[in-house]
Amino acid sequence: MEKLLRxxxxxxxxxxxxxxxxxxxxxxxxSQTMNxxxxxxxxxxxxxxxxxxxxxxxxxxxxxxxxxxxxxxxxVAAFDFEAGMLRNKLIAGYSRxxxxxxxxITSFSLCLLCSLLIFIYKLIVYIxxxxxxxxxxxxxxxGAAEIMLTTILFDIxxxxxxxxxxxxxxxxxxxxxxxxxxxxxLMVSCLLAGISFDIFxxxxxxxxxxxxxxxxxxxxxxxQAEGNIPIQxxxxxxxxxxDILVFTSAGLFVFNRRNYK
Amino acid sequence: MDYVIEADRLCKNYGSRHxxxxxxxxHVPKGSIxxxxxxxxxxxxxxxxxxxxxxxLTSGEFSLFGAKSSDTNAVRKARERISAVIESPSFYPxxxxxxxxxxxxxxxxxxxxxxxxxxxxxxxxxxxGKKKVKDFSLGMKQRLGIxxxxxxxxxxxxxxxxxxxxxxxxxxxxxxxxxxLNKERDITFVISSHxxxxxxxxxxxxxxxxxxxxxxxITARDLEAKLSSSSHRTLEDYFLDLMNR
Numbered sequence: 001m002e003k004l005l006r007x008x009x010x011x012x013x014x015x016x017x018x019x020x021x022x023x024x025x026x027x028x029x030x031s032q033t034m035n036x037x038x039x040x041x042x043x044x045x046x047x048x049x050x051x052x053x054x055x056x057x058x059x060x061x062x063x064x065x066x067x068x069x070x071x072x073x074x075x076v077a078a079f080d081f082e083a084g085m086l087r088n089k090l091i092a093g094y095s096r097x098x099x100x101x102x103x104x105i106t107s108f109s110l111c112l113l114c115s116l117l118i119f120i121y122k123l124i125v126y127i128x129x130x131x132x133x134x135x136x137x138x139x140x141x142x143g144a145a146e147i148m149l150t151t152i153l154f155d156i157x158x159x160x161x162x163x164x165x166x167x168x169x170x171x172x173x174x175x176x177x178x179x180x181x182x183x184x185x186l187m188v189s190c191l192l193a194g195i196s197f198d199i200f201x202x203x204x205x206x207x208x209x210x211x212x213x214x215x216x217x218x219x220x221x222x223x224q225a226e227g228n229i230p231i232q233x234x235x236x237x238x239x240x241x242x243d244i245l246v247f248t249s250a251g252l253f254v255f256n257r258r259n260y261k
Numbered sequence: 262m263d264y265v266i267e268a269d270r271l272c273k274n275y276g277s278r279h280x281x282x283x284x285x286x287x288h289v290p291k292g293s294i295x296x297x298x299x300x301x302x303x304x305x306x307x308x309x310x311x312x313x314x315x316x317x318l319t320s321g322e323f324s325l326f327g328a329k330s331s332d333t334n335a336v337r338k339a340r341e342r343i344s345a346v347i348e349s350p351s352f353y354p355x356x357x358x359x360x361x362x363x364x365x366x367x368x369x370x371x372x373x374x375x376x377x378x379x380x381x382x383x384x385x386x387x388x389x390g391k392k393k394v395k396d397f398s399l400g401m402k403q404r405l406g407i408x409x410x411x412x413x414x415x416x417x418x419x420x421x422x423x424x425x426x427x428x429x430x431x432x433x434x435x436x437x438x439x440x441x442l443n444k445e446r447d448i449t450f451v452i453s454s455h456x457x458x459x460x461x462x463x464x465x466x467x468x469x470x471x472x473x474x475x476x477x478x479i480t481a482r483d484l485e486a487k488l489s490s491s492s493h494r495t496l497e498d499y500f501l502d503l504m505n506r
Contacts, residue, residue: 007367015355084351088409091313092368093340257317 004094004102011079012106021068021114028067029121068114069159070183073107073167078176096256100171104248108163115159154237161243168251174258263291264324265417265449266312271321273307273473281307283473284321289451289466294443296460297453298500299470305453306348308470309419312451313345326416341369345419350406354395358386358405361394362412369413376412383438384408385431400427407435411442417449418442424456432456436463461496469503477503 012018080086080103089099127135166183173179266289273282282304289295297305310316312325314337326342328335352361362377381387384404389397394405403423410418424432440463442448454460467484469477479487488499 003368003370007364010364010367011353011356014353014360079353083353084349085353087313087315087347088351088365089368090315091340091343091345093314093337095337 001098001102004089004098005105007089008076008079008102008106009109011085012076012110015079017072017075017110018113021072021110022117025068025114025117025121029118029125065111065115065118065159066162066187067184069111069162070166070187071180072110072114073103073163074170074176074179074183076103076107076110077167077170077174077179081174082176097252100167100252100255103171104164104167107167108160111159111163112156115155154240157237157240157244161240161247164244164251165247168247168254171251171255172258265289265291265293266323266325266451268308268323269321271308271311271323272319273304273311273316274319281473282311282318285470285473285475287468287475288478289449292443292447292449293465294439294450294452294463295466295468296464297451297468297470298457298460298496299453300504303470304473305470306421309345309347309421309451309453313343313347313419314340315347342415343417343419344410344413344415345421346403346406346410346423347419347421350402350409352394352402352405352409355393357391357393358389358397358401358408361405362408365409365412371413380408380411383411385434400431403427404431404435407438414446415448417451419451421453422455423452424454424459432459439463457496457500467496469500471504 080089080099086099090096165186166179169183169186170176170179173182266287268285268287271282271285271287272280274280285304285308287308297308299305307316311318312323318330323330325336325339328339330336353364356364358381359377362380363374366374366377378387381389384407386401386404386408389401394402397405403425404427407420407423410420423435427435436459439450439452443450443463452460452464461481465481467477467479467481468475469479484496484499488494488496
């Protein structure tokens, strides 16, 4: 497994994927900067605690990076399918399960890199917009550390779930262009469904959302960003872990049985 | 006799109707250069893909270096001793020939990359420098595929139509390389080819496939004796006669 991962990471480092991600994230964030300034001012005026809650949720961005997370696994899987390297890996004695998990770990690492970039960029922008004094006072506000840690844990789970969904799609379809299209279409439709659900069934913290596989991720992430959902609610964690298990198992099941070229 | 590959009633179906291999039996002796001959669609590539683990078999059993296919872990371990170029060679098009070989070494867990230049020289790609594989000619890609197959000093190399796309000089170089590796490193080869004249210059054993079944296995020596005592003059004549029977 370690050899497989080294092979996958080296392949990605030699490709244009990382420069592509860097450029896309940068362009996306630049376009978001003014919007961030406006929102920050609105939340900062609403009081320290609320402002920090927003800050924590938005710093550890969930739904902006969802777009990148839904696309990255298709590129990672494409190295195996399009270049025929899947065959090389199988001949070298690796099992399909090992290859699948190696792709999942590689994709997730890239997704985390993407999130880290967004985090660093936003941190710089926030400190710049709020001034360091205001920023420090927000960080020192009551319960700040707990909110931040819970948000990070929740966010990592959400990102891993999105990554496993997208990789399952990529491994099943085994065509980069089609799997990117399907992943984005799925993300947009779920996002729309999530927004509709959030609008028509307030508050979004309803338990019903946890039984909706995809939607709950987006509902929670939107609601979380709006600061109106208690992410300490264990039902959401159960829902997201269920997403990870269901989609990883489905992807693995199909990948183990299909005949690939 | 020691066999590297033995197959017993191997079957491979695609769906319920399309049967590619039908009770396929084969015996590849250790240290041989085994020529697998058959028409297009006879099942040669499917057999190779099954041995390499690229495709699962439907029924039957094979053994690879004594490891039975029913013992998944043992056969996966045995696959570490083989390498193959099936259909088209596999490599990362955005990398150079050397980088691709480094990838292959990483995949095989070989810590030192010392032998890479030697391999590139062997297949005549040492001077390609940083040129990306996507800009290689078909012949160069084929030669790189063979270099990748040679990485890690395998005990068995499976080559599917290796002479296709090669220019005449490339065919001669490949033939000499195969013979040298077979003699010096005792590597067993399983080669499928339609260029029977070329195959007859290197093969020590033959297997003839028709409609998913191995209809005859014969050593090169026995075949030579047969040819001299019959009206057949070449391997091609013999093959055509077998297929038309």
